[in-house]
Amino acid sequence: MNPIYDNNTLEFVTVAKEFCSMLERIHEYDMFSFVNHTTKILPLLYVKAALLPDVDEPENAGVASFVTEEAYEAARARVTGLLGEHDSYLETFMPDMQYSDTPIIASISENIADIYQNIGDFIALFRQGYEETMLIALSQCSGNFRLYWGQSLLNALKALHSIRYNEDICLKKER
Secondary structure, eight states, X not given: OOGGGSHHHHHHHHHHXXXXXXXXXXXXOOHHHHHHHHHHHHHHHHHHHHTOOOOXXXXXXXXOXXXXXXHHHHHHHXXXXXXXXXXXXXXXXXXXXXXXXXXXXXXXXHHHHHHHHHHHHHHHHHHTOOHHHHHHHHXXXXXXXXXXXXXXXXXXXXXXXXXXXXXXXXXXXXX
């Protein structure tokens, strides 16, 4: 079976589209609803990406990038604006951390923008409907998940979980 029509691929496409759509409609969210939705979609995105079929990238697989630096920055800025002072967190999973005397500050917004850049490119390429391009997109997205954005997702989720279940920030909103 062609991996682009594999059930796991199609389920990943569905969740990836929802993630991109969420970021494109971020103006509809307040901080609580964004954090609440994001803490639900990120684990699903991680699971669906981990289940993607293995695909060898075709030779000479050069494809265009659709998420520009401006789009990346706009996504990052929207999340920063929504989270405000809660955007930053202490990063503990960087290799340099074991040699550092000072804490390393990271931001949820940058993690989310990193994910968006990869997922947005994947969705744009997949939408083209050309099987070769779809295979390249699948291969690149899966490889980048393993090397880059999977860890960004987990870092953001850890920080968002802390916000979501902090009584002074979000739990008051539920009552």
